[in-house]
Amino acid sequence: MGELMTSQIQGVVDSILADYTYEGNREVDKLDIFNKPSKKTVVSIVDKLLRIIFPGYVKDKTYRFYDIGNNLTVVIEDVAYNLTKQIAIALRYKGMTQNVEIDHVEDRAEQATLTLLKTIPKIREYIETDIDAIFEGDPAAESKAEVIFSYPGLFAISIHRIAHILYKMQIPIIPRVMAEYAHSKTGIEINPGAEIGKYFFIDHGTGIVVGETTIIGEHVKLYQGVTLGALSLKDGRKLQHKKRHPTIEDNVTIYSGASIMGGDTVIGKGSVIGGNVFITKSVAPGTKVSVKNQELRFDADKKAVEPVADENDETWFYII
Amino acid sequence: MGELMTSQIQGVVDSILADYTYEGNREVDKLDIFNKPSKKTVVSIVDKLLRIIFPGYVKDKTYRFYDIGNNLTVVIEDVAYNLTKQIAIALRYKGMTQNVEIDHVEDRAEQATLTLLKTIPKIREYIETDIDAIFEGDPAAESKAEVIFSYPGLFAISIHRIAHILYKMQIPIIPRVMAEYAHSKTGIEINPGAEIGKYFFIDHGTGIVVGETTIIGEHVKLYQGVTLGALSLKDGRKLQHKKRHPTIEDNVTIYSGASIMGGDTVIGKGSVIGGNVFITKSVAPGTKVSVKNQELRFDADKKAVEPVADENDETWFYII
Amino acid sequence: MGELMTSQIQGVVDSILADYTYEGNREVDKLDIFNKPSKKTVVSIVDKLLRIIFPGYVKDKTYRFYDIGNNLTVVIEDVAYNLTKQIAIALRYKGMTQNVEIDHVEDRAEQATLTLLKTIPKIREYIETDIDAIFEGDPAAESKAEVIFSYPGLFAISIHRIAHILYKMQIPIIPRVMAEYAHSKTGIEINPGAEIGKYFFIDHGTGIVVGETTIIGEHVKLYQGVTLGALSLKDGRKLQHKKRHPTIEDNVTIYSGASIMGGDTVIGKGSVIGGNVFITKSVAPGTKVSVKNQELRFDADKKAVEPVADENDETWFYII
Numbered sequence: 001m002g003e004l005m006t007s008q009i010q011g012v013v014d015s016i017l018a019d020y021t022y023e024g025n026r027e028v029d030k031l032d033i034f035n036k037p038s039k040k041t042v043v044s045i046v047d048k049l050l051r052i053i054f055p056g057y058v059k060d061k062t063y064r065f066y067d068i069g070n071n072l073t074v075v076i077e078d079v080a081y082n083l084t085k086q087i088a089i090a091l092r093y094k095g096m097t098q099n100v101e102i103d104h105v106e107d108r109a110e111q112a113t114l115t116l117l118k119t120i121p122k123i124r125e126y127i128e129t130d131i132d133a134i135f136e137g138d139p140a141a142e143s144k145a146e147v148i149f150s151y152p153g154l155f156a157i158s159i160h161r162i163a164h165i166l167y168k169m170q171i172p173i174i175p176r177v178m179a180e181y182a183h184s185k186t187g188i189e190i191n192p193g194a195e196i197g198k199y200f201f202i203d204h205g206t207g208i209v210v211g212e213t214t215i216i217g218e219h220v221k222l223y224q225g226v227t228l229g230a231l232s233l234k235d236g237r238k239l240q241h242k243k244r245h246p247t248i249e250d251n252v253t254i255y256s257g258a259s260i261m262g263g264d265t266v267i268g269k270g271s272v273i274g275g276n277v278f279i280t281k282s283v284a285p286g287t288k289v290s291v292k293n294q295e296l297r298f299d300a301d302k303k304a305v306e307p308v309a310d311e312n313d314e315t316w317f318y319i320i
Numbered sequence: 321m322g323e324l325m326t327s328q329i330q331g332v333v334d335s336i337l338a339d340y341t342y343e344g345n346r347e348v349d350k351l352d353i354f355n356k357p358s359k360k361t362v363v364s365i366v367d368k369l370l371r372i373i374f375p376g377y378v379k380d381k382t383y384r385f386y387d388i389g390n391n392l393t394v395v396i397e398d399v400a401y402n403l404t405k406q407i408a409i410a411l412r413y414k415g416m417t418q419n420v421e422i423d424h425v426e427d428r429a430e431q432a433t434l435t436l437l438k439t440i441p442k443i444r445e446y447i448e449t450d451i452d453a454i455f456e457g458d459p460a461a462e463s464k465a466e467v468i469f470s471y472p473g474l475f476a477i478s479i480h481r482i483a484h485i486l487y488k489m490q491i492p493i494i495p496r497v498m499a500e501y502a503h504s505k506t507g508i509e510i511n512p513g514a515e516i517g518k519y520f521f522i523d524h525g526t527g528i529v530v531g532e533t534t535i536i537g538e539h540v541k542l543y544q545g546v547t548l549g550a551l552s553l554k555d556g557r558k559l560q561h562k563k564r565h566p567t568i569e570d571n572v573t574i575y576s577g578a579s580i581m582g583g584d585t586v587i588g589k590g591s592v593i594g595g596n597v598f599i600t601k602s603v604a605p606g607t608k609v610s611v612k613n614q615e616l617r618f619d620a621d622k623k624a625v626e627p628v629a630d631e632n633d634e635t636w637f638y639i640i
Numbered sequence: 641m642g643e644l645m646t647s648q649i650q651g652v653v654d655s656i657l658a659d660y661t662y663e664g665n666r667e668v669d670k671l672d673i674f675n676k677p678s679k680k681t682v683v684s685i686v687d688k689l690l691r692i693i694f695p696g697y698v699k700d701k702t703y704r705f706y707d708i709g710n711n712l713t714v715v716i717e718d719v720a721y722n723l724t725k726q727i728a729i730a731l732r733y734k735g736m737t738q739n740v741e742i743d744h745v746e747d748r749a750e751q752a753t754l755t756l757l758k759t760i761p762k763i764r765e766y767i768e769t770d771i772d773a774i775f776e777g778d779p780a781a782e783s784k785a786e787v788i789f790s791y792p793g794l795f796a797i798s799i800h801r802i803a804h805i806l807y808k809m810q811i812p813i814i815p816r817v818m819a820e821y822a823h824s825k826t827g828i829e830i831n832p833g834a835e836i837g838k839y840f841f842i843d844h845g846t847g848i849v850v851g852e853t854t855i856i857g858e859h860v861k862l863y864q865g866v867t868l869g870a871l872s873l874k875d876g877r878k879l880q881h882k883k884r885h886p887t888i889e890d891n892v893t894i895y896s897g898a899s900i901m902g903g904d905t906v907i908g909k910g911s912v913i914g915g916n917v918f919i920t921k922s923v924a925p926g927t928k929v930s931v932k933n934q935e936l937r938f939d940a941d942k943k944a945v946e947p948v949a950d951e952n953d954e955t956w957f958y959i960i
Contacts, residue, residue, distance in 0.1 A: 002750045005720055012720075012757045013713050019761040020695060020708070026768045027784040031696040031708065039789055055340060056351040059358055068340070068351065073333050080325055080332075097783055110322045117332045121339040128346045139550075139560040140511060140532045143417055144347040146493050149359055150500040173786050180790040187507050187526070187827050187846045191780060206507045206527045206827070207545075207846045209864055209896075212780045224529055225545070225847075225865070227896060230779075240779040256529075256547060256579065259896065259915060275579060275598060278915060278934050292935035294598055295612035375660060376671040379678055388660070388671065393653050400645055400652075430642045437652045441659040448666045459870075459880040460831060460852045463737055464667040466813050469679055470820040507827050507846070526827045526847045527865070544849055545865070576849075576867060576899070595899060595918065614918055615932035 037090045041082055042177045048079050049162050053124055057148050076117065084113045087171050094172040112169045116162070123161045126198055130157050133201040137221060152186035153202030160190045167192035194228075196220075197250070204256070211245030213263060220248050223256040223275075231262050231280070249285065357410045361402055362497045368399050369482055373444055377468050396437065404433045407491050414492040432489045436482070443481045446518055450477050453519040457541060472506035473522030480510045487512035514548075516540075517570070524576070531565030533583060540568050543576040543595075551582050551600070569605065677730045681722055682817045688719050689802055693764055697788050716757065724753045727811050734812040752809045756802070763801045766838055770797050773839040777861060792826035793842030800830045807832035834868075836860075837890070844896070851885035853903060860888050863896040863915075871902050871920070889925065 001009075020029050051058040052075055055068070088109035095102035102108075134147045134154060141147050147154055159182040163175040175192035183189040187206035190196075194210045197218035202208060204224035210216075214228045230244035243263035252267050254260065255275040260267060267273065268285030277289050321329075340349050371378040372395055375388070408429035415422035422428075454467045454474060461467050467474055479502040483495040495512035503509040507526035510516075514530045517538035522528060524544035530536075534548045550564035563583035572587050574580065575595040580587060587593065588605030597609050641649075660669050691698040692715055695708065728749035735742035742748075774787045774794060781787050787794055799822040803815040815832035823829040827846035830836075834850045837858035842848060844864035850856075854868045870884035883903035892907050894900065895915040900907060907913065908925030917929050 001717075001721055002724070002746060004747070005724065005750050005754060008754055009713075009717060009720055009757075012754070012760075013709070013716055015758070016692065016716070016760055017709055017712060019764055022761075026764075027771050027788065028694060028764050028768050029696075030785075036696065036785060037789070052336065054348060056349075056356065059360065069333070069337055072337060073329075076333055076336070077321075077329060080329055081321055084322070084325065093785060094783065097785065106322060107324070110325050114325060114328055114332070117329075118335070120332075120336055121342075124339055124346075124348050128348050131347050139562075139564070140513075142492055142496075143414065145350075145356060145413060145417065146496055148347065149357070149493060150496040152500065152503065172782055173789060176782075176786055176790040180792065183792065183846075184825050185504050189844055189846065193780075204509055204529045206503075206509065206529070207865060209844045209846070224547070225527060227864070229896075232893075232895075242779075244779070253552075255552075256549075257577070257897070276596075276916075277936060278931075279936075283938070284940065286940055288937075288939040290937050290939075291598075292937045296597060296599075297608075297610050297612045298603070299608040299610075300604065300606055372656065374668060376669075376676065379680065389653070389657055392657060393650075396653055396656070397641075397649060400649055401641055404642070404645065426642060427644070430644050434645060434648055434652070437649075438655070440652075440656055441662075444659055444666075444668050448668050451667050459882075459884070460833075462812055462816075463734065465670075465676060465733060465737065466816055468667065469677070469813060470816040472820065472823065505824050524829055524849045526823075526829065526849070544867070545847060573872075575872075576869075577897070596916075611918075616917060616919075617928075617930050617932045618923070619928040619930075620924065620926055 035089060035096070036093055037086045037173055037177065039177055041086055042174055043181050045079055045083050045086070046159055046162065046178050046181055048075055049120075050158060051075060052079070052120060053127060053158060054148060057145075080113055080117065083116070084109045086174055087112050087166075090171060090173045112166065112171055115169060116165050119165050123158075123165070126161055127154075127158050129198040130154055130200050133199040133219065133221075134203070137201045138203055152188060153205045156182045156186045156188040156190060156202060156205065157196065157200050160192065160194070160196065163192035164194070164196075194245075213243040214245040215247040217248060217250035217252070217269070219251045221253040223254065225257040226254050227259040227261070229259060229261045355409060355416070356413055357406045357493055357497065359497055361406055362494055363501050365399055365403050365406065366479055366482065366498050366501055368395050369440075370478060371395060372399070372440060373447060373478060374468060377465075400433055400437065403436070404429045406494055407432050407486075410491060410493045432486065432491055435489060436485050439485050443478075443485070446481055447474075447478050449518040450474060450520050453521040453539065453541075454523070457521045458523055472508060473525045476502045476506045476508040476510060476522060476525065477516065477520050480512065480514070480516065483512035484514070484516075514565075533563040534565040535567040537568060537570035537572070537589070539571045541573040543574065545577040546574050547579040547581070549579060549581045675729060675736070676733055677726045677813055677817065679817055681726055682814055683821050685719055685723050685726070686799055686802065686818050686821055688715050689760075690798060691715060692719070692760060693767060693798060694788060697785075720753055720757065723756070724749045726814055727752050727806075730811060730813045752806065752811055755809060756805050759805050763798075763805070766801055767794075767798050769838040770794060770840050773841040773859065773861075774843070777841045778843055792828060793845045796822045796826045796828040796830060796842060796845065797836065797840050800832065800834070800836065803832035804834070804836075834885075853883040854885040855887040857888060857890035857892070857909070859891045861893040863894065865897040866894050867899040867901070869899060869901045 020031065022029060088105050091102050091105045091108060131144055131147050131154060134151055135141050135144050159178055163178040167175040179190060179192050188202060188208045190210040191212040193212035194214040194216065196216045199219045201221040207225040208222055209227045209229060211228055211230050228246055245263060246260045246265040246267065248267045249269040251270045254273040257276040258273045260279045262280050265280060266282040268283055268287065270286045271283050272288045274290035277291055279289065283289055340351065342349060408425050411422050411425045411428060451464055451467050451474060454471055455461050455464050479498055483498040487495040499510060499512050508522060508528045510530040511532040513532035514534040514536065516536045519539045521541040527545040528542055529547045529549060531548055531550055548566055565583060566580045566585040566587065568587045569589040571590045574593040577596040578593045579598045581600050585600060586602040588603055588607065590605055591603050591607045594610035597611055599609065603609055660671065662669060728745050731742050731745045731748060771784055771787050771794060774791055775781050775784050799818055803818040807815040819830060819832050828842060828848045830850040831852040833852035834854040834856065836856040839859040841861040847865035848862055849867045849869060851868055851870050868886055885903060886900045886905040886907065888907045889909040891910045894913040897916040898913045900919045902920050905920060906922040908923055908927065910926045911923050912928045914930035917931055923929055
């Protein structure tokens with residue numbers, strides 16, 4: 001380390017230490033790291049749950065697969081121990097920050113973990129239908145194994161089906177960390193609160209946003225860039241816990257870039273929402289909705305090869 | 321572990337084990353993990369191939385770079401061994417699931433691996449042109465080194481050029497896993513089937529989808545959110561292996577959010593497709609296509625600072 | 641390894657080695673790996689800086705958190721040493737590739753690193769306001785801890801606030817590698833050059849692009865898919881270092897999918913830009929801008945359940 005650095009580094013440390021105790025109860029200054037859930041641990045729990053759900057598809061170098069029963073026991077004990085611990089931390093943290101007493105934290109954490117573990121067969125039943133929906137819907141899929149190995153939509157819905165169980169038991173923070181893990185890997189953001197039926201098909205998926213109070217029926221298909229969103233209000237926090245995202249009934253298909261918004265908006269059974277459609281009202285069952293006319297301008301122009309931004313030619317601006 | 325958990329965990333294990341042998345030949349119950357490709361191994365093969373392609377840019381702590389020849393030999397032997405193994409597994413798996421005999425699996429796997437390795441100089445030749453295209457096209461790029469280090473578009477097209485070679489030899493699953501690795505890191509989804517010419521320039525890239533049967537010429541530029549997609553049919557699987565995605569000729573530029581669809585759609589040489597344009601028909605060479613009029617409403621309003629959703633004011637709903 | 645492979649692998653190695661010395665000074669052939677910054681090291685520096693910024697939120701198994709002062713010293717010395725080294729490499733590399741003499745490389749690198757470290761309290765002050773803005777703006781946020789743990793927008797702006805300091809000191813390559821790390825994890829691409837005020841709120845975020853010369857005031861909100869972009873020119877490189885991205889004044893909200901372009905475009909204080917709006921001109925303060933009419937076509941049709949692509953029915957094509 002150079003002389004300049006050597007002479008100044010202690011000053012840097014001191015000024016940051018001083019900053020940690022800055023007045024004002026700032027969130028960035030909360031140091032109690034062992035009283036907060038660990039993102040890394042939650043992600044590792046998700047990976048282990050996926051291994052339990054897809055026993056033939058997700059490898060884990062820690063566990064060898066000679067006797068399936070022994071191995072399953074080891075993984076489940078691992079998840080049981082760590083998830084209980086993370087949930088307890090999250091519950092206590094919520095109590096602490098909201099200044100309320102949360103009773104029986106350990107029992108509640110253990111109970112929630114057990115409920116999730118007992119729901120695994122049901123989760124696997126739903127996920128099998130999601131695999132079917134993707135395989136049937138995408139001509140590019142060569143096999144169901146390929147769907148499991150390489151479809152981001154399946155990864156996202158699988159994690160959602162886990163996170164949603166914890167969300168329903170009102171476990172704080174952890175479901176959202178799980179959802180964000182899926183979002184980070186896939187570009188698909190499904191809030192853990194969303195209720196999603198069987199045979200859910202997401203294709204491509206990048207840019208999809210499914211809000212917290214969305215309700216989705218069976219056999220629903222979403223393509224990339226679809227938003228199932230909320231209307232904005234002056235004070236966002238007033239909307240907390242109200243239904244502010246749409247209801248999508250069975251057999252609805254929503255093409256890429258479409259936005260459907262509002263808690264009272266219901267897209268009726270079997271409807272098809274075209275690409276880039278923007279909807280804030282309900283749609284009757286069996287309706288096809290499309291953008292009426294996108295008027296295009298076609299200019300035959302040799303210069304088109306090299307477009308030039310020109311203040312006098314309003315139509316020829318582009319995003320780069 | 322608490323008493324409740326201790327008393328119930330064996331029951332959980334048993335019910336999941338029972339679920340693994342659920343009747344109905346479900347995909348989630350296929351346990352034969354050693355007969356399926358390993359996603360992790362495929363990803364690690366891709367990383368090693370990138371190291372071979374960019375010998376001065378991708379470090380790998382396993383290999384030191386004293387004698388370039390020795391090191392290259394070690395990496396190539398590693399890829400040769402592991403890729404052959406993964407391809408053989410994928411071929412056997414395909415035979416097994418489709419109930420057909422696949423002959424000479426080991427030989428085919430070895431031959432495919434060798435073909436890919438022998439194509440590396442050609443891949444590097446193409447990638448050098450992609451670097452040129454990005455550097456020339458983006459004023460934010462300070463150096464070609466920056467392009468290699470930090471342009472997601474280059475990462476995606478580099479992996480695509482590898483995966484496409486395997487796709488053309490009809491290797492199942494593995495090319496798609498490679499493509500999905502790129503998608504997960506960049507938000508750019510290029511199906512391994514797409515044929516893409518030299519000097520390919522993707523800028524930003526998040527949300528781009530390039531379908532399986534797309535054909536792209538040289539000097540083509542794509543911006544974020546572009547879809548080169550297919551038309552939907554009642555039964556998606558009937559479209560398998562048919563040309564259902566567009567052809568983009570040389571020197572075409574497609575701005576952000578544009579969608580071009582259909583297997584008969586040809587965008588002629590030198591055309592420019594404006595942002596958010598939605599096209600399902602061919603466009604003659606040298607055409608500029610833009611959305612004719614996006615009529616905007618401007619309201620001067622002090623309340624605009626804090627927009628309020630109002631049932632009586634239809635125009636003021638937003639997506640959140 | 642099979643016989644075929646064994647007999648041919650040396651030939652493969654030789655042909656790739658020959659390719660590395662291909663005439664023409666290609667970028668892919670630059671082998672001097674120790675003279676280039678390491679992406680992996682830069683990413684690890686970012687992770688350590690985030691740990692310094694959020695001492696109670698980011699764990700690092702290398703460091704235990706018994707005595708906060710000792711630990712902080714260790715992490716800061718680590719960052720000081722490695723960042724100085726990476727910056728020096730980047731400066732030397734720039735000098736080498738642009739064939740200019742860069743004086744006092746070691747001193748400049750040390751000075752730049754120290755400046756960044758001394759700016760950390762200021763960065764933390766800004767990030768605290770970003771946390772506030774997200775928590776106030778999103779009804780789905782249960783606690784500020786949840787915001788830190790799971791909001792991709794906070795992750796992206798935190799890294800941006802680090803990278804921007806280095807950008808302002810004209811450190812090459814490294815700021816962009818940092819920004820691309822955030823982009824890869826979140827789908828949010830903020831060029832390190834962008835100037836962004838306090839209370840910055842990104843929700844969802846996938847697909848956001850903020851260009852190099854963008855200026856953003858305080859209390860600005862961006863939703864997913866927003867582009868703050870540049871106009872295209874025949875020769876992209878001519879635009880280098882010119883202001884080519886918009887200015888967004890205080891209290892502006894920009895809804896999903898909107899695009900605002902051009903270096904002279906100013907969105908006045910308190911304006912609200914609706915979803916999917918495409919703007920290339922300035923907007924007066926306090927203006928609400930929305931797409932006037934998206935004319936939709938509604939077809940009640942039993943067949944809607946299973947849309948069929950039909951050459952004679954132009955309105956019924958979809959993207960898949």
